[in-house]
Amino acid sequence: xxxVSQHNHHVILSEAASLELGCNYSYGGTxxxxxxxxxxxxHLQLLLKYFSGDPLVKGIKGFEAEFIKSKFSFNLRKPSxxxxxxxxxxxxxxxxxxxxxxxTFGTGTKLQVIx
Amino acid sequence: xxxxxxxxxxQVTQMGQEVILRCVPISNHLYFYWxxxxxxxxxxxxxxxxxxxISEKSEIFDDQFSVERPDGSNFTLKIRSTKLExxxxxxxxxxxxxxxxxEQYFGPGTRLTVT
Numbered sequence: 001x002x003x004v005s006q007h008n009h010h011v012i013l014s015e016a017a018s019l020e021l022g023c024n025y026s027y028g029g030t031x032x033x034x035x036x037x038x039x040x041x042x043h044l045q046l047l048l049k050y051f052s053g054d055p056l057v058k059g060i061k062g063f064e065a066e067f068i069k070s071k072f073s074f075n076l077r078k079p080s081x082x083x084x085x086x087x088x089x090x091x092x093x094x095x096x097x098x099x100x101x102x103x104t105f106g107t108g109t110k111l112q113v114i115x
Numbered sequence: 116x117x118x119x120x121x122x123x124x125x126q127v128t129q130m131g132q133e134v135i136l137r138c139v140p141i142s143n144h145l146y147f148y149w150x151x152x153x154x155x156x157x158x159x160x161x162x163x164x165x166x167x168x169i170s171e172k173s174e175i176f177d178d179q180f181s182v183e184r185p186d187g188s189n190f191t192l193k194i195r196s197t198k199l200e201x202x203x204x205x206x207x208x209x210x211x212x213x214x215x216x217x218e219q220y221f222g223p224g225t226r227l228t229v230t
Binding site: 032036043046049051090092096100101106107108 | 146148150156157158159160163164165170171204206208210217218219221222223224
């Protein structure tokens, strides 16, 4: 069974600070990896995804993530956060195949950006 | 861009009542999912549905829950007799068929409040 760990539950940063949110997954096979963002009171929005190829993936709003297979990690980064990045961020994984595999989410990291 | 839609956006019901949550998948998608997110917690998988039958369900998806595609388009989640602990945001997700389709597309969610 797959699982996802997000190490930071609550992160507080000042505007313009750099961000790195940790994500590790556990699964014996090949996976697809995702980062979702949930702004207060809103639904899940896909930030970026990794299926295959270049392990450094770029998403929307200046976010990027790097897949390090040897570490089972998929950390999310942004060089300079803005107040509008205040939200909850979820790392997610599913098994890479063409079937019905469910997505497993991490517990989320609440990011608070102080102006 | 095509998107998954869900109705209603917010449903308030009394304990013991039946509720039906509706999802309109992206056209030509073949895999369907329900997830839920209790306030302040992570998103949890409930059930996956393919070829008119349940592919996988979690331990949360007990006999009080059921899913169907009554008219070949809408995908519904029914809770037969709601409990207070069913209060959550319910997300529908759909995925295309074929080996190349890897990403699930999430709807905006239905907030269910059981009083």
